[in-house]
Amino acid sequence: MTEDVQLVFPEATVTGFEGYSTWYNKVIDIFFDEQHTLKIADITSQSDQAAEVHVVVNWHASIWNAPDARSTRLMMDADQTWEVMRNSVGQPVVSKYIVNYMTYEPGSCKL
Numbered sequence: 001m002t003e004d005v006q007l008v009f010p011e012a013t014v015t016g017f018e019g020y021s022t023w024y025n026k027v028i029d030i031f032f033d034e035q036h037t038l039k040i041a042d043i044t045s046q047s048d049q050a051a052e053v054h055v056v057v058n059w060h061a062s063i064w065n066a067p068d069a070r071s072t073r074l075m076m077d078a079d080q081t082w083e084v085m086r087n088s089v090g091q092p093v094v095s096k097y098i099v100n101y102m103t104y105e106p107g108s109c110k111l
Contacts, residue, residue: 008098020038031061031074051092063109072109073111076102077089 003016007023014023040056057078064071083096104110 005094005098008096010099010102030063032064032071033060033062035060050083050085051082055080055082074111075105075108077105078102086101 007014037058043052044052061074062071079100081098084092085095087093
């Protein structure tokens, strides 16, 4: 089931564990000092086997680009949609994760 998972980020769409691992190994070198605050988590049942979750996460992170003297601060709300379904043993799993859009706070740097 992990090979079917699709993750849609602003900069890339990846599929499966290998696609996610490649993406993740790139971004862990970009952001530090992160804070994630859940603002919204609305669940809409599609059936007894599937649901859609609307999530808004306030995300703050620092970014340092060599050779800049200082880091910059990223501050935003990330609006997301998660498609959740039950796996073969009935556990809920995310089958698709989409970043719909980002709303930057005043003073934030941009991605």
